[in-house]
Amino acid sequence: MSPSARAFALGVATTVAVAAIGAFAFVNAGAYPMGADVPHAPLTLRLVDRLRDASTERAARSVQVPGxxxxxxxxxxxxxxxxxxxxxxxxxxxxxxxxxxAGLYPQPPNLVEEGIDDDAEAFWVIKHGIKMSAMPAWGRTHDDRRIWSLVAFARTLPKLSPAQYRALVGTASRDDD
Known part of the structure; x- marks a missing residue:
């Protein structure tokens, strides 16, 4: 290895080591606000959103949507x-x-307005949940049929009026506040 290549490799290794030590110190200092009443910094929010989206999209590729x-x-x-x-x-x-x-951060999607974009991804999210978002892993208590019923309903939700919703739900409705 030439002296310039050796110097470059040493510089890269030093930079990585300093970054790792800095990250370790930042995490252990407890300086990042973790309260759900304080929004993430914009860069953190973009990274977390991208990590969640890429992860759920990849995981949902293996899900077979029933007809x-x-x-x-x-x-x-x-x-x-x-x-x-x-x-x-x-x-x-x-x-x-x-x-x-009102107390959740990040805010969960308003499925009445947003609906779902992808049936397989919705199934995966409902079944496995999302870490650090308050979305539970319903697959621990619900079989696949119950989860698919939620997906089937969520697909129709943005098209329903309050009266149509009440008719579908019946009198057994209760809110989990």
Missing amino acids: NLADPALIAEGAREYAEECTGCHLAPGRASSELR
Whole structure:
């Protein structure tokens, strides 16, 4: 190895070592605000969002979407599940906020307005949850059919009026604030 190549390698190694020591010191200093009432720094937010999106997109590639997601019985089953377990964070038609949602950071998607973009990814997220976001891993308590019913319902949610939502849910609705 030539002297200039050796100097370059030493410079890179030194830079990496200093960065690692700095990162270690920053993490252990406890200086980063972790309270859910203080937003992330813009760069941190972009990195976390990209990490979450890339991870869930990759993981969802292996999910096989069933062909029955338009089945009214499956959608109705999902509506009841959603009313029981999801409205506190993801809201419902005619419901603009909740006490639980107000305290969450990052804010969960408002599925009434945003819906879902990808059935396989929605299934994966519901089944496995998202770390450090308050999204639970429902796969620990729900079988795949129940999770697919939630996906089937979430696909229809942005198209529902409050009256249509109440009709689907029935009188068993309860909010998890």
